[in-house]
Amino acid sequence: MNILPMSIPDVSLASKPNSDDEEHEKKILTLLSDRYKEKFTKFPREKGWMSEDVYMYQGFWYITDHAFSIETVIAVQESFQAQSTDIYIVTQPKCGTTWIKALVFAIVNRTKYKNINPLNHPLKLYNPHKCVPFLETEIISNVPTYVHGNSPRLFSSHIPYRTLPKSILESGCRLVYMCRNPKDALVSWFYFANKLTDKSRTQMTIGEMLNVFVKGFLPYGPYWDHVKEYHKASSEDPTKILFLTYEDMKVDTASKVKRLAEFLGFPFTEKEVANGVVDEIVTLCSFEILKEVNKNGDYRKGMANNTFFREGKVGGWRNYLTNEMTQIMDDITMEKFHGLDISF
Numbered sequence: 001m002n003i004l005p006m007s008i009p010d011v012s013l014a015s016k017p018n019s020d021d022e023e024h025e026k027k028i029l030t031l032l033s034d035r036y037k038e039k040f041t042k043f044p045r046e047k048g049w050m051s052e053d054v055y056m057y058q059g060f061w062y063i064t065d066h067a068f069s070i071e072t073v074i075a076v077q078e079s080f081q082a083q084s085t086d087i088y089i090v091t092q093p094k095c096g097t098t099w100i101k102a103l104v105f106a107i108v109n110r111t112k113y114k115n116i117n118p119l120n121h122p123l124k125l126y127n128p129h130k131c132v133p134f135l136e137t138e139i140i141s142n143v144p145t146y147v148h149g150n151s152p153r154l155f156s157s158h159i160p161y162r163t164l165p166k167s168i169l170e171s172g173c174r175l176v177y178m179c180r181n182p183k184d185a186l187v188s189w190f191y192f193a194n195k196l197t198d199k200s201r202t203q204m205t206i207g208e209m210l211n212v213f214v215k216g217f218l219p220y221g222p223y224w225d226h227v228k229e230y231h232k233a234s235s236e237d238p239t240k241i242l243f244l245t246y247e248d249m250k251v252d253t254a255s256k257v258k259r260l261a262e263f264l265g266f267p268f269t270e271k272e273v274a275n276g277v278v279d280e281i282v283t284l285c286s287f288e289i290l291k292e293v294n295k296n297g298d299y300r301k302g303m304a305n306n307t308f309f310r311e312g313k314v315g316g317w318r319n320y321l322t323n324e325m326t327q328i329m330d331d332i333t334m335e336k337f338h339g340l341d342i343s344f
């Protein structure tokens with residue numbers, strides 16, 4: 001029986017944040033801030049998410065001095081070099097990033113981990129965000145996850161389509177985009193924001209969160225423009241950009257996983273299907289299993305693993321939004337998505 005760390009060296013490298021890594025990230029962030037501050041402080045600024053200043057860059061809003069900030073986004077855009085075999089997973093935050101990352105990781109690496117003890121599968125040991133790193137965190141990381149040059153490399157990001165590094169668009173690689181009903185994304189944002197362990201942050205009401213969500217003053221907002229751009233790009237080149245919704249993925253997940261595998265260039269064989277491999281992947285990546293695996297520990301400083309797993313439901317917004325809030329969200333969605341085949 002194979003056991004760690006021999007069986008999964010690449011992922012174990014990125015498993016645990018330690019104080020050296022945090023120091024390194026801080027240093028890189030300071031460096032990036034020094035490099036870009038003069039530029040971005042001239043951009044439009046608003047008070048946004050949890051009372052933080054947000055800056056507009058290329059039509060979208062960002063916080064500063066953070067892994068997911070204007071500095072890292074500009075740095076990725078300016079310096080990241082894609083490879084044609086790469087696979088990118090892009091989402092608006094709170095739209096199912098963690099789930100789709102787990103699914104893509106499990107599909108692409110299923111042969112690699114076929115013979116290991118299922119308890120040692122990376123997704124049974126690590127947060128999916130460690131298995132598929134964000135471009136935004138990778139650029140400031142002390143321990144790049146893909147030092148061994150896996151192929152295909154898997155990365156994720158929340159970067160809007162228009163701000164993606166040129167090399168991603170030119171390399172011909174594949175990109176999976178997942179979106180979600182904005183009302184569920186809003187509620188998820190609300191709980192996430194208030195659960196962050198950094199106590200220096202201000203707690204928000206759902207009404208305040210709705211206000212910033214609608215204005216787009218959240219990292220990578222506005223939601224609607226983000227979704228629309230990827231939807232358009234996907235309809236122009238569906239072989240390279242796959243547009244998914246969280247809601248659709250929830251219905252008959254196994255058949256959607258098969259379609260996803262085909263798009264990724266890793267189709268399941270008839271034998272695999274007969275042997276239940278697809279169902280195994282669906283179960284491995286299910287909300288319940290991932291929530292249990294991630295009940296302890298931190299993904300990053302101030303961000304517990306369990307903050308990524310709350311309810312995992314479709315339509316949970318009904319328990320949190322008033323009729324008036326629902327109306328506001330529905331009106332904007334109707335106007336913004338008018339004429340597009342996006343439904344939740």
Ligand SMILES: Nc1ncnc2c1ncn2[C@@H]1O[C@H](COP(=O)(O)OS(=O)(=O)O)[C@@H](OP(=O)(O)O)[C@H]1O
Nearest residue numbers: 093094095096097098099188286287309310311312
């Ligand atoms: N495996 C699985 N299946 C279904 N749903 C899942 C899964 N993992 C996480 N979730 C739910 O996704 C919501 C978090 O969104 P993201 O993963 O996009 O968050 S983040 O952007 O990475 O911070 C958040 O939704 P809410 O429960 O509505 O808050 C999570 O519970």
